[in-house]
Amino acid sequence: MSLYVRIMDSNIQDNYSILKQLEWDLFKKSASRTSLFKESAEKIFNNEINAADLKKTFDLTEFFLLPEHSDEIIEIFSKIQQIDKDVFPRHSGKKLEKNAFFDLPELAGLIRLLEITFEHISFFSNLLNPATLKTAKEFQKEFKKQVLREFRTFVTAQGAIDYFKHPKLKSLRKSQVELEAVIRTTLAKLRQSERYQKVLQFESHDIINDKYILPVKSDAFNSSLGAIVARSESGRTLFVEPASIKNLNRERFEILLKIDHVIHEITRDFCKRLAPWSASIDALIACSEIFDEFKTRAQFALDMKLSRPVLLKTPGLRLESFFHPLIKKPVKNNLNLEAGSKGLVISGPNTGGKTAAIKAVALCFLFIKRGLFVPARSAELHLFENIFYFGNDQQSLPEGLSSFSAEVKNYSRMLEGLGQSNLIIIDEIFSSTSSEEASALALALFNEITKDEGSKIIVSTHHQTLKTLAHSQQEYISCHVGFDSEKNEPTYKLIYGSPGGSLALEVFKKLSQTNPMGERIYRKALSKLDNKMVNYEKLLQALSLKESKLNNLLRANENLRQELKSQKASAKGLIQLRVDDEVEKIKKELGKISEEADSFLSQVKSGNVSNKNRVHKKLSSLESQLAPFKSDQDDISKRRAERFNGLKKPEKLVVGQKYYCGFVNQIVTLQEIKSDKEALVSRGALKIKSPLEALRLPDSGKEKSEVTVTAIRSTEARLEYDCRGMRLSEFQNLVENITPDLIAGNVPFINIIHGHGDGILKKWIRDHVRTSKSLEWDRTESGNDGETRLIVSL
Helix, strand or coil: EEEEEEECCCCHHHHHHHHCCCCHHHHHHHHHHCCHHHHHHHHHHHCCCHHHHHHHHHHHHHHHHHHHHHHHHHHHHHHHHCCCCHHCCCHHHHHHHHHCCCHHHHHHHHHHHHHHHHHHHHHHHHCCCCCHHHHHHHHHHHHHHHHHHHHHCCEEECCEEEEEHHHHHHHHHHHHHHHHHHHHHHHHHHHCCHHCCCCCCCCCCCCCEEEEEEEEEECCCCCHCCEEEEEEECCCCCEEEHHHHHHHHHHHHHHHHHHHHHHHHHHHHHHHHHHHHHHHHHHHHHHHHHHHHHHHHHHHHHHHHCCCEEEEEECEEEEEEECCCCCCCCCCEEEECCCCCCCEEECCCCCCHHHHHHHHHHHHHHHHCCCCCCCCEEEEEECCEEEEEECCCCCCCCCCEHHHHHHHHHHHHHHHCCCCEEEEEEECCCCCCCHHHHHHHHHHHHHHHHCCCEEEEEECCCCCCHHHHHHHCEEEEEEEEEECCCCEEEEEEEEEEECCCCCCHHHHHHCCCCCCCHHHHHHHHHHCHHHHHHHHHHHHHHEEEEEEEHHHHHHHHHHHHHHHHHHHHHHHHHHHEEEEEEEHHHHHHHHHHHHHHHHHHHHHHHHHCCCCHHHHHHHHHCCCCHHHHHHHHHHHHHHHHHHHHHCCCCCCCCCCCCEEECCCCEEEEEECCCCCCCEEEEEECEEEEHHHHHHCCCCCCCCCCCCCCCCCCCCCCCCEEECCCCCHHHHHHHHHCCCCHCCCCCCCCCCEECCCCCHHHHHHHHHHHHHHEEEEEECCCCCCCEEEEEECCC
């Protein structure tokens, strides 16, 4: 049988037998389980979406799938679900427009639905056009003021009436309650009387036809007990109205009529208030139905693990990891039919998954035509003008046609209905006739269908000639479903690039292995096969096996590569964690020492510590604490001392010449000879005093950049200087005076506070550090951009 679908054709019932092959009812049933209204699933699965509206449908489905809307969708669904479906207010606006009036349950359902919509108007605004939304918001104000506020005083959100909270119903309800109390008391006395005790069927009263009655045994009844109101189905019980309560029942009935009349007047009044907004009311009611439709679409996509498709302008399809959504643990495959390919020919073993793959592709196109997401991780599909699906048994018993005759007739009808773009899906083409003739007919049919570029074919086959010839033509893609020869079972994986053997004998052998005759049948069948056919099938099986092993090897290598990559990343991360941990420990220790030094320095400056012995003792203590962290520095000092000792002492010092200064371990320029023991030297803008003995002739090698400067202090060393508000010249002078302390190692660092922003002090100090080979700016120590921490460059 065949399925022929046009984009604008919405009557799929004509093709129900084919849709049944594609498990259409199961999909519809699955969707209806999550719907508020049964009409939602019917609408989705029985109607196609116009091509122009598909994007909007996909956008709204995606909107309902967003995690941030999940809680509100559940809340709205729960609230609407509580409205009695028997009184659900469909088309209420049109009824109000025609001056129709509702009974109280119907009115309560309508008001509750409008109330829910207005409570979530921000969400529902996505389902309304701007003009309707504007009118709805105007209606919302009048609805709350003229209807909801008063209605909720005596009717709850669940539709229960509190008669005592309405001024017109209060007195009537009170009279009813008091009268019913009198009736029940009278009946209780009658039940206890000698006259009624022996004739009652059970010790209780009831209300039938708005009358209080007593149940009397039919074989004990006499007219003096009262009038018969009704009989039980068995006839053994008569429901009798005693004469003593007849007038009371009549009074009660009159009160009930008055209550009904007042309620009728109340509902008429509310209906008149709502009537001017009839158009908005129907739009908001339709909103609830749209809400249910798209909640159903979104939930169906979640349950079936579907993805939004991309629409292609040119005929073709690209499916990544597509699957049949009703298979619990499906094997996912890829499929690519672009402009250069006319079709796909799938071969391979029976029960290997060809039909499941064919059906999955057909479902993708049926889903997309109904605005549903598709069963694939990603999908790019062309909206073909026509879709033809032919199942693997096209026999037509009503028409008296054999399988082959029916198949030919269906293909003839298809050829007459071809349009500009067509997708033809055929499961087991010409399977009911001889292989050679079937292959020739199939290829001729393919050529006729694909003579226009807008048509694509996807077929499955066991015919050797067909799969061989199709494989030899570049415009057709050849693939087969894999088979695991070790496990003797199919892999359900599509393998592209070659046809596959049918393996019918192997499948028969496996499925009949418990039958003692199975092995004999298998061997006899094998002996009767043509050698060429056997060799061909064996060749295809061998190729398939090699491809399977190669694919397994590639997957194993990829898994190994990913595993090694993960292990490397884990090891690297672990090492980094350990390094970070050690660095953090060192930072904490150095921080404690620095704080202790700062604290002691403050005490010395403030005069609280004046004893030199105490100062030396404290310095010695700090030095011993720093000893574990100075091994590298000692090595540097040793190397620098060896370098200094290897240089020649100048015979005569010349002002303006460059010399290596062991005092600061840098190349300096001699500025002035102060005395026979002291000289003034410079390094860039920095000038310091140096002993004459510290000057040596520089070697011819490259100047070392790793240096530690030791300078003579003329003032007390400090760790921090607040320079905010200084003039630039004053600031520059300060920096020249304090950096020798840092270079000499008297302080571990110097913090210069200059303030945030792009101030002149901040710019100068950082430019100065960039051009200095002695100093560095410790960028990692502090996140405060209002200060610059100077350290020695090594």
